[in-house]
Amino acid sequence: MQALLLLLLIKSVSGTSVLTCPDQTEVGSEATITCIAPDTADKHGYSTPNREVAAICELKASSCQLLGHYSAAVVNDTCSVLTIPRATISDAGVWRCAVPPSPLLTCHMVVYNTWTGVLQDTTSSTMGKERPRHTSTGIALPVIIWTIILIIIIITTVVLYRNRYDFQCFRKQSTQSAGDSGYKGVERSKPISA
Incomplete structure (x- = not known):
C-alpha cells in the first residue's frame, strides 16, 4: 500500500x-x-x-x-x-x-x-x-513538581511540630502556675495596683 x-x-x-x-x-x-x-x-x-x-x-x-x-x-x-x-x-x-x-x-x-x-x-x-530544543521538559517538570511537594511536606511537618511543642510548653506553664503557691490569684473585675 x-x-x-x-x-x-x-x-x-x-x-x-x-x-x-x-x-x-x-x-x-x-x-x-x-x-x-x-x-x-x-x-x-x-x-x-x-x-x-x-x-x-x-x-x-x-x-x-x-x-x-x-x-x-x-x-x-x-x-x-x-x-x-x-x-x-x-x-x-x-x-x-x-x-x-x-x-x-x-x-x-x-x-x-x-x-x-x-x-x-x-x-x-x-x-x-x-x-x-526542550528535550528535558519531560524530565524537568516532574522533578519540579516533586520538589515543590517535598518542600510543602517539610514545611507542614515543621509547623505541626512547632505547634505541638508550643502547645506542650503552654500546657506545662499553665499547670505550673496553677499549682504554684507563690502566684497570687487576681479577680478579673479588679485592676491590679502596684
Missing part, C-alpha cells in the same frame, strides 16, 4: 522537488521521510533536526551511505526514502534533503510520547524559524 502511494506521489510531483515526512509520530514508532527531485539530481543528502547527516543516497548507483540509526533506500532515479526505525524525541523538528543543484528541501515532524502526553516540537510553525 505504501509503495502504491509513493508511486502515485512520484507521478503527481514529477518535475518538482519535495520532501515529505509524517506530521506526527509516536516515540518508538517507525517514521519514513521521502525525498523526490527531478532526474537532474544524482544525490539526496538527508540531515536531522540537529543538522547532522543521516544518509547520502546515490540515485544512479541505487545505494545509500548511512550514518546513525537510520536506514535508507533508493526507489528510482528521482526518489529515495529515509527510515527512522524507532523515532526519539531528538527526531522532532525540521528534516532536510539536499538535492544539488536544487534548493534545500525541508519538512517538519512532531514526535509525541503517549506515556507522558507530551508533544515535542522544536520549531515554530508560524515563523518557520528554529526554536531552542
Whole structure:
C-alpha cells in the first residue's frame, strides 16, 4: 500500500522537488521521510533536526551511505526514502534533503510520547524559524513538581511540630502556675495596683 502511494506521489510531483515526512509520530514508532527531485539530481543528502547527516543516497548507483540509526533506500532515479526505525524525541523538528543543484528541501515532524502526553516540537510553525530544543521538559517538570511537594511536606511537618511543642510548653506553664503557691490569684473585675 505504501509503495502504491509513493508511486502515485512520484507521478503527481514529477518535475518538482519535495520532501515529505509524517506530521506526527509516536516515540518508538517507525517514521519514513521521502525525498523526490527531478532526474537532474544524482544525490539526496538527508540531515536531522540537529543538522547532522543521516544518509547520502546515490540515485544512479541505487545505494545509500548511512550514518546513525537510520536506514535508507533508493526507489528510482528521482526518489529515495529515509527510515527512522524507532523515532526519539531528538527526531522532532525540521528534516532536510539536499538535492544539488536544487534548493534545500525541508519538512517538519512532531514526535509525541503517549506515556507522558507530551508533544515535542522544536520549531515554530508560524515563523518557520528554529526554536531552542526542550528535550528535558519531560524530565524537568516532574522533578519540579516533586520538589515543590517535598518542600510543602517539610514545611507542614515543621509547623505541626512547632505547634505541638508550643502547645506542650503552654500546657506545662499553665499547670505550673496553677499549682504554684507563690502566684497570687487576681479577680478579673479588679485592676491590679502596684
